[in-house]
Amino acid sequence: MSEHALRMALLAALGALGLYFAAVFIAGLREVGTNAGRVRPTLQELVTGFVTVFFDTLGIGSFATTTAIFRAWRLVPDELIPGTLNVGHAIESVLSAFVFIEVVPVAASTLIPMVAASAVGAWLGSGVVAGLPRDRIRLGMGVALIVAASMMLMTQLGLFPAGADALGLDWPLLGLAVAGNFILGALMTLGIGLYAPCMILVSLLGLNPKAAFPIMMGSCAGLMPMAAARFVKTGRYHPSASVGLTLGGIPALFIAAYLVKSLPLGAVRWLVIVVVVYTAITLIRAGYRELSGSRRAVLQDPTASVP
Numbered sequence: 001m002s003e004h005a006l007r008m009a010l011l012a013a014l015g016a017l018g019l020y021f022a023a024v025f026i027a028g029l030r031e032v033g034t035n036a037g038r039v040r041p042t043l044q045e046l047v048t049g050f051v052t053v054f055f056d057t058l059g060i061g062s063f064a065t066t067t068a069i070f071r072a073w074r075l076v077p078d079e080l081i082p083g084t085l086n087v088g089h090a091i092e093s094v095l096s097a098f099v100f101i102e103v104v105p106v107a108a109s110t111l112i113p114m115v116a117a118s119a120v121g122a123w124l125g126s127g128v129v130a131g132l133p134r135d136r137i138r139l140g141m142g143v144a145l146i147v148a149a150s151m152m153l154m155t156q157l158g159l160f161p162a163g164a165d166a167l168g169l170d171w172p173l174l175g176l177a178v179a180g181n182f183i184l185g186a187l188m189t190l191g192i193g194l195y196a197p198c199m200i201l202v203s204l205l206g207l208n209p210k211a212a213f214p215i216m217m218g219s220c221a222g223l224m225p226m227a228a229a230r231f232v233k234t235g236r237y238h239p240s241a242s243v244g245l246t247l248g249g250i251p252a253l254f255i256a257a258y259l260v261k262s263l264p265l266g267a268v269r270w271l272v273i274v275v276v277v278y279t280a281i282t283l284i285r286a287g288y289r290e291l292s293g294s295r296r297a298v299l300q301d302p303t304a305s306v307p
Contacts, residue, residue: 003105003107003108006108006112007101007102007108007111010101010108010111010112010115010218011097011098011101013222014094014097014098014115014218014221014222015094015098017094017119017221017222017225017226018090018091018094018095018221018225020225020229021090021091021094021224021225021226021228021229022091024228024229024232024233025087025090025091025228025229025232025242028232028233028235028239029239029243032239037239038239038240039239039240039243040240040243041240041241041243041244041247041248042075042240042244044073044075044244045075045240045241045243045244045245045248046244046247046248047248048066048069048070048073048075048241048244048245048248049088049244049245049246049247049248049249049252050248050249050251050252051065051069051248051252052065052066052069052089052245052249053089053092053245053248053249053250053252053253053256054252054253054255054256055256056089056195057096057252057253057256057257058256060152061148061152061195062085062089062249063085063089063148063188064145064148064149064152066085066088066089066245067081067085067145070084070241071282075238075241076238076241077238078138078286079133079138079236080236080237080238082231082236083126083228083231083232083234083236083237083238084231084237084238084241084242084245085245086122086126086188086224086227086228086231086237087228087231087232087237087242087245088237088241088242088243088244088245088246088249089220089224089245089246089249090224090225090227090228090246091246091250092245092246092249092250092253093217093220093221093224093225094221094224094225095250095253096217096220096221096253096257097217097218097220097221099217099253099254099257100213100214100217100257101214101217101218102214105167106167106168106207106211106214106215107167107168107169109168109174110167110168110169110174110177110207110211110215111214111215111218113174113177113178114177114178114181114215114218114219115181115215115218115219115221115222116222117178117179117181117182117185118181118182118184118185118188118194118219118220118222118223119185119219119222119223119226120182120185121181121182121183121184121185121186121187121188121223122185122186122188122222122223122224122226122227123223123226123227123230124186125185125186125187125188125227126226126227126228126230126231127230128186135287135288136287138284138286138287139284139287139288142280142281142282142284142287143280143284144187144280145277145280146277146280147197149273149277149280151197151200152273153273154200156270156273165208166206166207166208166211167207167208167211168207169205169206169207173205173206176205177201177202177205180201181198181201181215181219184197184198184201184219185219185223188220188223188224188227194216194219194220194223195212195216198212198215198216198219199212199216202215
């Protein structure tokens with residue numbers, strides 16, 4: 001098959017995943033509504049979706065910023081944030097793939113295996129995260145946000161590896177790329193975004209740094225519907241906040257992609273780094289306090305157990 005035909009086949013597969021997730025999401029929302037749960041988003045939830053997706057489309061990322069806003073406005077319980085991130089941003093990720101995947105002609109022999117690996121990693125990772133207790137999720141998200149902030153800082157300071165001009169990889173480098181994207185897909189279910197680590201990965205392997213864009217968009221479109229469907233089926237997400245991210249994010253995607261050509265994002269990135277680090281510290285402290293409290297309870301009552 002030609003490169004164009006392979007790309008079209010990839011987009012068709014991603015579109016099918018998006019439709020599958022949409023059906024699962026709608027069915028889940030109907031079940032929540034049947035049980036008298038709230039599915040209609042608040043204005044704050046819609047604004048969160050618009051703002052985070054707008055800056056995500058411009059290259060800042062959405063998971064860290066969404067987590068910070070959720071915690072600042074107390075919109076979503078900590079243990080439901082990973083699922084809500086994946087569920088709420090899933091449809092937008094598929095649309096982003098259709099908007100951006102043709103921008104840089106990355107070899108299909110590199111793009112498709114990396115996208116598939118991230119989807120498998122996310123499916124396995126979401127199963128683990130969905131079963132974790134709140135203290136472990138808080139600690140995990142805190143560490144993930146520290147990693148994300150560190151990568152944002154590297155971007156600001158120009159410390160990313162320079163990369164090269166290649167738009168495709170051969171073995172064994174392709175094997176490393178696939179393994180790396182598998183790990184990134186699994187980590188994304190815990191709340192660490194894919195953009196910055198993917199940029200580092202492709203640059204270290206000698207790809208043109210611009211290759212991160214179609215790989216990132218394709219990977220997110222492949223992994224997020226898979227992971228999000230699992231979170232919906234297990235009920236480990238916040239329904240109205242997920243709807244708010246979806247409905248607020250879709251118009252932001254097209255506004256940023258088609259109407260905004262460039263913005264002075266340097267100062268915005270510094271602000272995001274500060275907010276993300278603060279959020280990470282509060283999550284780690286809360287998780288540590290809860291874990292310590294559980295252990296003290298076990299010492300005082302041997303019949304109790306640490307989750």
